[in-house]
Each structure stands twice: as C-alpha cells, then as structure tokens.
Amino acid sequence: QITLKESGPTLVKPTQTLTLTCTFSGISVTTNGVGVGWIRQPPGQALEWLAVVYWDEDKRYSPSLESRLTITRDTSKSQVVLTLTNVDPVDTATYFCVFSDFMAVPAALIHWGQGFLVTVAS
C-alpha cells in the first residue's frame, strides 16, 4: 500500500523559508519512471504544480517559482523535502505530496497525500 504524508510548520512568517517534508511508504523512488512531487492549492483556488524529483534525480520546477524552490530526496529516510524561500501571504495554501509512475500510469499523478495547510502570516 502506498502512502504519502506531508508535514511541516502550520504557520510561517513572511520572508521566512518554508520547509515541508513528504514521508512515503510502499514505493521505490529509484525505480525507473517514478517521480515524487509537490502541488499546492490556495484556499478556494486551483491546483498549482510546484516541483518534482524523478527516479534518476532529475528535478523540475514550476517556472514561476523556480528561483524560490528546492526539492531534495533522501531515500534512506523515505522522504522528499521541499523548501520555499522568502514566503509571502500569497503562499498560504494546502500543500500536497504526489506520486507518479510513468511505467504504470503514464503522465498522471496516481497517489496524493492528504494535504497540509500552511498559513503565512505575521
């Protein structure tokens, strides 16, 4: 069974750096075709893709946020970590960790974490 769980601070002050951790189980992130990424959704708004790290350590970022984002993977801890620098209240959102496997289900996000609400406020 595949599980993904997001964790991190629920409240962050403007200009600080947000660090979110996705802890997963039931998947091998080094298997060909596998990717783990992050999506966010501001309250009442649409989904927004942020970043993904693939099986071969290839990393891709949303062009609009690339300068502020870093995604890393720690296979020994079964974790993928996302950092977002210089946060602003507009970064208030529910952040989802997601899993894709191109070999099993092409070009789709098969599994989602439950989501984690982060509020940016002073």
Place this chain on the structure above:
Amino acid sequence: QLTQSPASLSASVGDAVTITCRASQDIRTYLAWYQQKPGKAPRLLISAASTLHGGVPFRFSGSGFGTEFTLIIDNLQPEDFATYYCQQLTDYSWTFGQGTKVEFK
C-alpha cells in the same frame, strides 16, 4: 499552458456534462483528469487522455489528442458534484487547468 472550460456549470442528476481542456502545444495524450471534493485531495479519474483509472465508474470517459481534450460524465450522479481538473505533462513538468466546478442545478 492549459485552458480549461467552462469554469463552472450547473447540471441535474442524470444529465451528461462535457468539460474541455485545450493545450497550448501538442501534448499527444499526456493528459489526465482529476476529481476533487471539498477538503479532500484530488482523485485520478483518467490518464493518457482516455484510460479510465482503476475503480472509476464507466460513466466517466475521456478523449482527445494533441491540443484538444474532453471529459464527459454521462448520467451524472449525486456524488459527481465536485471540481474537475485537467493536468498535462510536458518536458517532464506538470501543469493544471483552472478547474471546472460542477454544481447542482
């Protein structure tokens, strides 16, 4: 870019509804559809433009290739009132449409 329409629609139980997604470049069939209910994570409905994901009812169907894609829900059921998103994969990066909220008429 991915342009999804309409932004919202009103329908009744038993209706058929159509949601469209238009890509700004040829993405072949690298498109998926998701359903999201309030307070929940999205759920994958369709991958590769037309492949129904496991456990998804057959009243959901997807079609399209290249730049034009469609999600059709036949015989709308009460549990289908939700927001639907399309998502594309290009150059190993993902993009979402702006969503379509299906509301009860």
